[in-house]
Amino acid sequence: MNAPRFVIVGGGVIGLSAAYHLARSGAGRVILLEQGAVGAGSSSRAGGIITGHLWSQTGVAARKISLRLFHELSEELGAYGYQYQAVGCLNLFSPAAWAERERLFPLYDAVQTPYEIIDADEIRQRWPLLTPEDDTVGLFDPLGGYSEPDDYLPALAQRCRDLGVDIREGVTVSDFVKERERVTGVRVADGELLEADQVISTVHSWTNRLLAQAGHPLPIKSFVHQRYLTAPLTKAAKLPAVNANPYEAYLRPAKGNRILVGGETADRPEFGTPSLDFDMDQLRSPSGFSDCLRDKVQPLLTVLKRQRFTEERVGLISFTMDGEPIVGAAPELPGLLLGASFHSGGFAYNPVVGKLLAELATVGETELNIEAFSPARFCAAATDAYLNLSLRQKDSFPRRH
Numbered sequence: 571m572n573a574p575r576f577v578i579v580g581g582g583v584i585g586l587s588a589a590y591h592l593a594r595s596g597a598g599r600v601i602l603l604e605q606g607a608v609g610a611g612s613s614s615r616a617g618g619i620i621t622g623h624l625w626s627q628t629g630v631a632a633r634k635i636s637l638r639l640f641h642e643l644s645e646e647l648g649a650y651g652y653q654y655q656a657v658g659c660l661n662l663f664s665p666a667a668w669a670e671r672e673r674l675f676p677l678y679d680a681v682q683t684p685y686e687i688i689d690a691d692e693i694r695q696r697w698p699l700l701t702p703e704d705d706t707v708g709l710f711d712p713l714g715g716y717s718e719p720d721d722y723l724p725a726l727a728q729r730c731r732d733l734g735v736d737i738r739e740g741v742t743v744s745d746f747v748k749e750r751e752r753v754t755g756v757r758v759a760d761g762e763l764l765e766a767d768q769v770i771s772t773v774h775s776w777t778n779r780l781l782a783q784a785g786h787p788l789p790i791k792s793f794v795h796q797r798y799l800t801a802p803l804t805k806a807a808k809l810p811a812v813n814a815n816p817y818e819a820y821l822r823p824a825k826g827n828r829i830l831v832g833g834e835t836a837d838r839p840e841f842g843t844p845s846l847d848f849d850m851d852q853l854r855s856p857s858g859f860s861d862c863l864r865d866k867v868q869p870l871l872t873v874l875k876r877q878r879f880t881e882e883r884v885g886l887i888s889f890t891m892d893g894e895p896i897v898g899a900a901p902e903l904p905g906l907l908l909g910a911s912f913h914s915g916g917f918a919y920n921p922v923v924g925k926l927l928a929e930l931a932t933v934g935e936t937e938l939n940i941e942a943f944s945p946a947r948f949c950a951a952a953t954d955a956y957l958n959l960s961l962r963q964k965d966s967f968p969r970r971h
Contacts, residue, residue: 574599575767576592579780583917584912586723590924603743604737604738605846617716618722619714620659620716621633621918623661623709629894643921647722647729656714657822660811662817665707685709688707703816706816766905767905769905770908771908774888774911775888786901789890793886794884794885794886796863796882800824803829817869821871834887853884889967895911895913896911897943898944907931909923
């Protein structure tokens with residue numbers, strides 16, 4: 571009997587993670603298809619921040635597993651140049667937003683997710699570079715931190731290759747192939763058919779373009795996102811990763827004594843991925859946005875007054891209509907699994923989502939109950955209504971990492 575064959579569409583951080591977990595389990599032959607270079611989409615343009623302080627039971631439980639796996643990956647991928655940066659993650663809130671977050675503490679306690687509540691004075695004492703407003707409230711995740719995408723992606727890809735994953739770059743998938751209503755493979759742009767026992771799609775903002783071929787779209791919308799690196803400081807910045815919600819931004823230390831700062835464009839309309847061969851290098855930030863972002867963040871991080879941004883990366887973040895990710899079997903398309911729409915937290919989710927997708931592909935069930943992430947939770951009428959809305963980013967869920 572032939573060993574099972576798994577085809578993964580999408581070579582970003584989620585697809586690589588699924589490939590890694592499948593290959594590590596020895597489940598069968600794994601082929602990963604990526605239309606550009608591995609990680610060339612939003613994964614390489616991500617902030618890479620990780621926190622366990624989310625807003626749903628499934629999300630918090632999933633992140634707890636992710637954080638454990640990041641430490642394990644640091645051990646396994648250390649020889650490939652990757653190290654999880656366990657500097658903690660500081661989530662900042664205005665007094666109005668704090669009331670909503672306080673209601674989640676019983677959930678954090680139940681799932682045993684650690685947290686510290688710290689006021690503005692203590693924030694300034696712990697991290698002198700930070701100068702928050704006096705009424706700012708901080709929620710510190712001692713297990714949080716960040717990954718450098720430029721270290722993590724090549725390390726994970728090389729580990730996948732060493733485990734036997736067949737990674738094919740420069741290959742665009744044009745359609746799913748079905749037999750008796752089951753997805754049995756994919757067809758690539760040059761017409762080649764690749765058969766599979768299980769297909770896993772992790773194509774981020776391209777998801778509905780690919781699903782359109784099968785007539786089953788999902789309520790996903792994408793928005794342009796940009797992040798920047800400062801010029802090198804004279805010494806490394808002593809900072810945690812920071813979700814600076816009152817400042818509509820996030821920041822963290824970065825390689826080379828730099829600081830990474832990212833943010834969204836609240837009034838910019840949603841972005842519709844135009845085609846399957848769309849390249850994110852075509853994206854642009856609005857004129858003057860980097861100066862605007864720096865002006866917003868300077869009251870919190872005054873060192874930015876003396877620093878200029880020397881690198882910009884522009885990508886996409888993706889939201890579902892309820893703000894939760896999509897992980898599971900595609901509705902009415904047996905043989906196809908989906909991993910998509912992780913708001914700004916694809917990097918933070920990737921270790922656990924790769925594991926979950928591998929479990930679904932091999933044994934059909936997962937360690938964690940992920941019914942809340944199931945693609946089947948959306949009805950067709952609600953999906954159509956959502957997709958027919960024209961939204962700006964400020965109309966979507968204000969969720970980071």
